[in-house]
Amino acid sequence: MSKCVDCNLYNTCKSNKIDGVGSSNPDIMIVLDHPARVEDNFGRLIQGEIKKKLYYFLKKAGINPADVFFTSAIRCKPINPSDIKAKNINACRKYLLYDIKEVKPKIVIAMGKYAHWALTDKQSVREFRGHFDELSFNYGKKEIKVPIMPSFGVNASLGKWEYDDYIIHDLKKAKKFISQGLPKLKELPKFKTVLNLKDLAEFEETMMSKEVKWSTSDLETTGFKFFKDAPFMHGYCTNNDDIFVIPTLTYKKHHIKKWDKENIERGRVINRFVKEHRLKIMATIRRVNARKDIKWIFHNGKFDVNFARYHKVPYSDLSYDTLLADSLIDENKQHALNICMEYRGLDFGAYDSLNWQYVNKDEDKQKTYQNIPPLICERYLAIDVYGLKEMFPITVKELKADGLYDHFMQVKMKALKLMTGVEYKGVKGDRKLLSEINEILTEKINSLVKEAREYTKIEDFNMGSPQQLNKFFEAKNFPMEKLGIKQTKTGYSTSKEELEKFIKFKKWGVLPKIVIEYKKYTKLAGTYVEGKIGSDEDGGMLKHFDQNDRIHTNFNLWTPRTGRYSSNKPSLQVWPRPVKGLPNIRNIIIPTDENHMLFEADYRAVEQYVVALLSKDPVLTKRLQDGTDIHTYNAVELGKKLSTMPDEITYNMMLSMVKDLEETSLTEEEYLNYQKQAKEIAPDMDWKEKRTQAKTIGFGLNYGKGGHSYSEEFGITEDEAEEMIEAYFSIYKGMKKWRKEVIAEALNEGFITLPSGRRRRFHQATDWINSRYASDDSNESGLIWQANNLRQSIERQASNAPIQGGAHEVFEPAQIRVAKRFQKEGIKARIMLSIHDGIIGECLRTDAEKVSKILSEEMPVTFNKGTKSELTLDIDKDFYKWEWYGETVKI
DNA sequence: CGATCACGC
């Protein structure tokens, strides 16, 4: 065949226009994105690692590869997949359609973004995967119709095992289609949109009836922040499938103008009704939501509950959350309602994603359902609340099957309710301090920019651009190779760590020093203070302030797969440590007023305790019991084992060198005596550095850090680093044994179990790893090597999960206990932030002593009480005179 | 929109 020159790809690939391969009479046609490098080299599709993984997927789905025809949307290998443009897809489409016409598959599976794009013009896979559609086109005079289903690309799954489950799931659906035809979509029962007072009365009467034992609810809002956006549609579905949709906000002209006639009419009906009767509507909703004798079920209820509360139609409870439930059932999947439902056979088609075609992204900055024609939106909301109603009992059953139901109801749901209130109240921010810091930063940044431009003599020099830095380094012949500056895909790394390598040289150090400072300050300005310097819009923290200068962060109870919470918009779990020459940024969080004060309580070395408890390591247990400073102890033990410290040095000697007298249990005389001895034995030793190093080793090992990494960090050889790790584990033999057991469990069972029963699952990864090891590829060592990497990655995740997850499971109930005591004793105190192993809260100054007592009673935990291995986990607590991290007060 | 970088526990 002649060479294809229809787009730019032909002159950079080895093999021109690679044809499809496979069965001539297939059930299934799989369309991939584009040939990979091996395939380009071979001149044939389905080679190398792609082949291994794809065949593995097919096997898992029960599909025989011999029954499949494989082809690709783009026929010439692109240099870089991200360079692919519409013109490449368009140039190749004719070949793809020809294949479909000739091969006549029963179904086409588009695996990957470009495959899906080429066939449907939809540029995203995520929202459409797993759903069938009809592909129809004319080829010559022939009209061709064939079902099509998109799924993720094999490429995407090569490094990220999280995609595997979706792909296998989708392929199984395709397999089922071959024998049974298209799946029957779930039908939506009749639902009622409330458009007049009669409907409203019917809604209330139904919702208030005795037949209703529980109801789901969902709000469509104009945005994500309850204090500035509003709900415009309220949805309900009772246990008896009574489905109601109630509009509560009028549509604006710019919403309506794009709709069709029918929807414009609907919009006008809604606008008239809402305009005239909004108060009545809200009053009705208020009475319904206030009903206490029924359960309220939500999907991400924190959001709905806070919106409803702010708009004075509060729900009486948040009884059950299917999103939170789903996150316990499979922490690896996304928890969007449509995905949750589709996975459980509650398939309404791609009902969600299809609606977004009505939203013009250029005109409507915000993706809000208020832009979508009301009839479509009403149906969408009805599906959500009805699907949610179906999901509720299913997830209950699933939680029970996994033994997680009690934990879910007793801990997770209570935590969710607590955090819902925490978000609602928010924290008070200090606008004044913010602008003070901003001024200082602006000045610093401007002067650094000036300095850099003078030094480089480049007018628009942007230090924030790695590319520009690279260019400058090259022009000035910076000794990149010689100093071993790390390479990235785009050039030499310009990270702080690499730049620091230049600093000691007079000739090279000037600019890197400026850049490091510049990066630090712009980061602070952009993220935490007022946003990008020179921009008029509120940025940084300021854009999160509400009308009362309160910041309502969003706490996610389901994102981290270990059970921890994360916080975003803004993230208040990532606060910069104090920076020299700058007011402490943490202090932009202040008490509500002068009658209040802030407090902080966090666990002391919680992860160490968890390791001791889970591993039952006797040495670690003993050290924790007798109050040893573990890092100091480790430093001494390691020093001796590795002969980097004189043998005569004792724990107490070192302790006296690294801690203040008050932090030890020594008398002053003992303390000074030990110090004297220490200085005599090792006059030049950097004691604190030794302790820090030991601390790093301990923490790093909990994260699965290896020899290579330590060797770089400490500037030692890899052998020395390995020796150091061995030395550490020779102190804690029990810890080593336990790690091995956890890893074996993860690889054999596909998951590890946390104390609560919660699991961290690795099935998709371990299945793939095992299949790779089982297959006979002794001559393909490269692939085994890949599997080996993945296995090591799973080992690190598995050995860390019990520690991180376990620590969280100590912390989470404690937080609930504290909040409960505040409530029970009627103390006006509340938790404001939850930061992994500690809380930050606020109370009346007059209540400080009571609060202190509660923290001390509710947070510390004693494990294995009355046994030899009894351990008491204690807290550190602080009360702040005014600001967080300001002057503390002893209470 | 992915890669890089910086920050927290």
Added chain:
DNA sequence: ACGGCGTGATCG
């Protein structure tokens, strides 16, 4: 390739 879990800003 080489440290677990995250969020967010910036660049090209």
